[in-house]
Amino acid sequence: MYAPTGVKTSPDMAVPDTMRAWVLGDPGELKLTTKPVPVPKRAEVLVRIDAVAICATDLEIIWHGPPASIQGGMPFNKNWTPGHEYMGTVAALGPGVDEYTIGQRVTVEIHAGCGQCKRCRAGMYTSCHNYGLNYGDVDKGHRANGFTTDGGFCEYQINNINTLVAIPDAMSDEEATLVVTAGTAMYGLTELGGLVAGESVVVTGPGPIGLLGVAVAKALGAQPVILTGTRDNRLKIGLELGADYVINARQENAVEAVRKLNGGKGVDYVVECSGAPNAVNEAIRMVNRGGKVCLAAFPHEEVPVDVAHIVRNNIYLYGIRGEGKSATHRAEAFMSQKRFDATKVHTHTFPLEDLPTAIKYARERIDDAIKVVVKTRGSAAQRVAAE
C-alpha cells in the first residue's frame, strides 16, 4: 500500500500504489496505461482526481504539442499525461503541509510558478520565466500540470498547495471542473483593470471561456455585456449567463452592431475568446478610443493587424496566459455564491476509460458539445443531456 516516507496518509482514504493513466503517444494518439501513484514533496498534496474537463488547449496539445513543454521539448512519446481542468479530493499530504486535510474536496488552477524568478516575485506566476524547467539538473520547481508536468487524465496527481481551491459540498464535481475556466475569464478582466462595474464589455466567441467571461463580467457589474458569435444555441446560453445583447456575426456586421448598441462610440473593453483570424482587427474597432482589448484566444497562423488604428486611437492590447493573480479563487467565490450557473456550459460526461470518445465529442462538437467532462469514479458515469 502507498506509504511513502514523510507523506501523511489516512486509513479512511487508502491510496493504491498504481493508477490508470492516459499517456500521449504520437500526435493525436492516447494510450491507457498504468503508472505509479506520484509522491507529494514539501508544499504539495496528492489529489485523487474525481472529474476532469476537456479544454480546447488539450486538443491543441494532443495534436500539435505547444503550449505543452515536456523535458524542454515536444510532449509526444514521453509517457506524459495531459489534462489540466480537474478537481478531486485531497488523498495525502506532503511533508509539513497543514493547509489542507485528507478528504477535503478541492479544485485546481494550473500554474505553480518557480517562486524565485522576476515574474513570480511580482505575482505573475502564469508568466514564470522558468516555465517548463522542472526536470533533471534544470529543475526550478515550476509546475503546470497538463502542460509541463503530468496532468489530470488519470486517477491521482500532485498539486502545489498554491494551486488548490477549496470547494463547498454543494458544488458538484462537474461544476468544480469549470472553476479554472471561469478563472481564466476572471484573470482577463483583472488584467483589463478589473473595475468593470458600469463599463461596457464585448465578449467575442461563445466557447467555454467566452460564455463564462460573459457571466463573470456581468457578476462584476459590467453593463452592457454584449456577446458575439456564430452559433445561436451558444448565444442563447450567453443570454442565460447574463449577456444583455447577443450578436450573430453571420447575420449582421458585428462591429457595426456593437457600435450601434453603444451610441456609435464603441465599448470600453473587448475580451477576445474566438481566436478567429480577423478577431483582433474587429476587436480594435469595437472598442472606443482609449479602450482595452484582452486576447484570451489565438489563431493558428500569423495574421495582419491594423497597427495604425491601434496607435491613432490609443488602444491597449493584452495577451493573457492561464488564470493568474489567484483569479480562480475569485471565480470560485462567485460560483459558490451562485452568482451565475457555470453548469450551463457543461454538456456531456464520460467515464475515464472513454476519454477518446469524450475528446471526439469536444473536438467535433458532436451533439452541440461545449464542455465535456470525464469522471474517474463511480459506475458508468453517463452522458447528461445538454440543457
Ligand SMILES: [Zn+2]
Ligand atoms: Zn483549459
Ligand SMILES: [Zn+2]
Ligand atoms: Zn517563476
